[in-house]
Amino acid sequence: MFLGLGVLGTAVLTLLTPLAAQFGSYWLFALRALEGFGEGVTFPAMMAMWARWAPPLERSRLICLSGSGGNFGAFLALPLTGFICQTLGWPAVFYLCGEGVKLIQTKYSHIYCQGWSVPVLSMMLSVPLWAIIIAKMCSNWAYYTLLTSLPTYMDNILHFDLKSCLVFLSALPYLGGWLISILSGFVADNLIERRVFSVTVVRKLFTLTGMLLRAAFLMAVSYAGCSHILTVTFLTLSIATGGISGPGVFINQIDIAPRFAGFLLGITNTYGTIPGIVAPIATGYFTKDHTLAGWRKVFWVAAGINVGGALIYTIFGTGKIQPWAITEEERAEAEEKRKRFILATHSQVHKKKRWQV
Structure with missing residues (x-):
């Protein structure tokens, strides 16, 4: 219901965008904010559903596959909307996007109900949860820096002809992120199914790899000089390699607390939007003189924060379910399984001793 109504509400508001623009900028800003509320339920609802329906050994691929739809949608939408604007006018973009949404209703044979008992205090004191929050905030700092400041950098420093390069620059990184996220x-x-690594090691390995590579390519951008080819290459790789973290920290909520996966994703995503406010302000401060040296500080700060978040998650993150996320019934069942395992082990040892005698 949350996912369907959220998408439906966003679709309706999208249809009203041209009308709001005619009334003035304040109406348009208010409508866009309401769209954000509608879109905000998408990933928490998705995570809550996967927590109930995704088999543990298929969680990474299923969540990455569904989550990467955002990247693939951006890859398709950016060039298409440019074409629509040129041929039919900009209002047609919002009319077509709003009418293209379909609400799908599915009836399930059973639903896992967790009730409203949420261990808020235990969550607030959970070190693994804070490791996820910090890592997401640090990763999003680099993401929002590129999202909000990249056109300015291309225009002021590299003097790109944005009109001719817009489609290529905008769409290519998202295509790379989509492919890498699914493959990861x-x-x-x-790796988990074959027991090469534990869930904890896999989550940390992919998070560390994705965030460190993104940081490395960010730093490379600042030293690409005036080479347009190198700049586009490093920027594309920086955004695309971030998809490696997809099966890492970005789905870790479902590991530590499957019962509250949707709720926790809402919390971590809320914290994750803070860099979207702070990063552009910091960029403006560093680049007030419009110099390459100032932009280098922007990329270095983003890279450094990214590395810091990766290290914190590597140290304090985990893939094990937390005690506060286990019900008394589940705890009793686990204890019963442990006792049966110990009895079976003792029985095998006893049989082996008798055979030796």
Whole structure:
């Protein structure tokens, strides 16, 4: 219901965008904010559903596959909307996007109900949860820096002809992120299924790799000089390699607390939007003189924060379910399984001793 109504509400508001623009900028800003509320339920609802329906050994690929739809949608939408604007006018973009949304209703044979008992205090004191929050905030700092400041950098420093390069620059990184995220999800599940690494090691390995590579390419951008080819290459790789973290920290909520996966994703995503406010302000401060040296500080700060978040998650993150996320019934069942395992082990040892005698 949350997912369907959220998408439906966003679609309706999208249809009203041209009308709001005619009334003035304040109406348009208010409508866009309401759209954000509608879109905000998408990923928490998705995570809550996967927590109930995704088999543990298929979580990485399923969540990465569904989550990467955002990247693929951006890859398709950016060039298409440019074409629509040129041929039919900008209002047609919002009319077509709003009418293209379909609400799908599915009836489930059973639903896992967790009730409203949420251990808020235990969550607030959970170190693994804070490791996820910090890592997401640090990763999003780099993401929002590129999202909000990249056109200015291209225009003021590299003097790009944005009109001719817009489609290529905008769409290519999202295509790379989509492909890498899906592939990473399959590889992560394969490593867990074959017991090459534990869930904890897999989550940390993919998070660390994705965030460090993004930081490395960010730093490379600042030293690419005036080479347009190198700049586009490093920027594309920086955004695309971030998809490696998809089966890492970005789905870790479902590991530590499957019962509250949607709720926790809402919390971590809320914290994750803070860099979207702070990063552009910091960029404006560093680049007030419009110099390459100032932009280097922007990329270095983003890279450094990214590395710091990766290290914190590597130290304090985990893939184990937390005690506060286990019900008394589940705890009793686990204890019963442990006792049966110990009895079976003792029985095998006893049989082996009798055979030796």
